[in-house]
Amino acid sequence: MTAAPIRSFLFVPGDSERKLAKGLQSGADALILDLEDSVAPARKPLAREAVANVLSQPRAERRPQFWVRINPLTTPEGLPDVAAVVAGGLDGIMIPKADGPAVVQRLSHYLDALEARSGIAAGTIRILPVATETARAPFALGAYADANLTRLFGLTWGAEDLAAALGASTNLDAAGNWALTYRLSRSLCLLAAKAAGVQPIETLHVDFRDSDGLRASSIAARHEGFTGRIAIHPDQVAPINESFKPSPQDVAFAERVIAAFAAAPGAGTIGLDGKMLDIPHLTQAQHVLALHRIYADR
Numbered sequence: 001m002t003a004a005p006i007r008s009f010l011f012v013p014g015d016s017e018r019k020l021a022k023g024l025q026s027g028a029d030a031l032i033l034d035l036e037d038s039v040a041p042a043r044k045p046l047a048r049e050a051v052a053n054v055l056s057q058p059r060a061e062r063r064p065q066f067w068v069r070i071n072p073l074t075t076p077e078g079l080p081d082v083a084a085v086v087a088g089g090l091d092g093i094m095i096p097k098a099d100g101p102a103v104v105q106r107l108s109h110y111l112d113a114l115e116a117r118s119g120i121a122a123g124t125i126r127i128l129p130v131a132t133e134t135a136r137a138p139f140a141l142g143a144y145a146d147a148n149l150t151r152l153f154g155l156t157w158g159a160e161d162l163a164a165a166l167g168a169s170t171n172l173d174a175a176g177n178w179a180l181t182y183r184l185s186r187s188l189c190l191l192a193a194k195a196a197g198v199q200p201i202e203t204l205h206v207d208f209r210d211s212d213g214l215r216a217s218s219i220a221a222r223h224e225g226f227t228g229r230i231a232i233h234p235d236q237v238a239p240i241n242e243s244f245k246p247s248p249q250d251v252a253f254a255e256r257v258i259a260a261f262a263a264a265p266g267a268g269t270i271g272l273d274g275k276m277l278d279i280p281h282l283t284q285a286q287h288v289l290a291l292h293r294i295y296a297d298r
Helices: 017-024 041-056 078-085 101-118 137-146 160-166 180-196 211-224 234-243 248-262 279-294
Strands: 008-013 030-034 065-069 092-095 126-129 154-156 199-202 228-231 269-272 275-278
Touching: 008 017, 008 234, 017 030, 030 041, 041 065, 041 078, 078 101, 092 101, 101 126, 101 137, 137 180, 154 180, 160 180, 180 199, 199 211, 211 234, 228 234, 248 269, 248 279, 275 279
Parallel strands: 008 030, 008 228, 030 065, 065 092, 092 126, 126 154, 154 199, 199 228
Antiparallel strands: 269 275
C-alpha cells in the first residue's frame, strides 16, 4: 500500500461558496463538489460555472482532493457537466445512478479526450460510481472486477435513490437498521470493490447530529473492510477520519500477532490469548500496521 486511502468524502453543493469555504476547513480528505441532488434544477448552470472556476485555480500545496458529482450521463446535464469541470484541479468524478461498468467506460472515453484537450496527463482523473442506486445496478456489481477500468478508484453505494427506484416507503427495518435489500446491496458493493482491487466507500449517515451513531457505524464499516465514508456535514468529518484509522488497541494487538509469528519461524498457526491464529490473522495484522504508518501524521 503506497498511498493513503481516502477516509472522508464531504459533499459540498456546487452553488454555495459559503459551504465550500467550510468544507475546505473541515479536514476532509476529499470534497465532492456536487452538481446533482443538492443543486436545484434552475441553478445547475450556475453551479457548473462555479465549480469550473474553483477547479481552474492554481492547486494549493495542501488541500483536500477535489471530486465532482456530475448529473447522470443519461440526463441532458451529464455530458456538459463533464466537459465543464475537466481541469488541472480535478482529482475525480463521482457518477450517480451507475448501472454497471459500461457507464464508467463511457465516461472514461470522454475523459481521454478532455484530458488531452486540457493538457492533463492521461488517466489523471479517477472515477467513483455510486453503484447501487437503480434496480439494475446491484446485479452488475460483480462485473467491475473484469472490466479493465483503469480509472476506477472505488465503489460506493446509496440507499436513498435505490429506495426511490424501488418505490419503497423506507429503506429501514422495524429496528431502524438497513432493511434486507439495502444490506444486500451494501455487502455486494464491498465484495465487488475488493474483487476489483479498489476502495469500498461506505454510504452516508443521514443524521448529521448523531456523532455517536456515526462513529460506531464507521468503526464497524472499517472492521468489515470499507476504507472510507461519505459525509454530508463538516461535523461528520472528524469522527469519520478517526474511525477509519486503526485504534491504539488495534495497533497493539497487531504488533503482538506479528511478534508471536516472528517468534515461531515457519509456523502456520500460533496460540495467543487462548486463541488459535493462522496466516490470515498475520495478514490482517500487517494490514493494520501498514494503515497505522500511513495515518501516523494525519
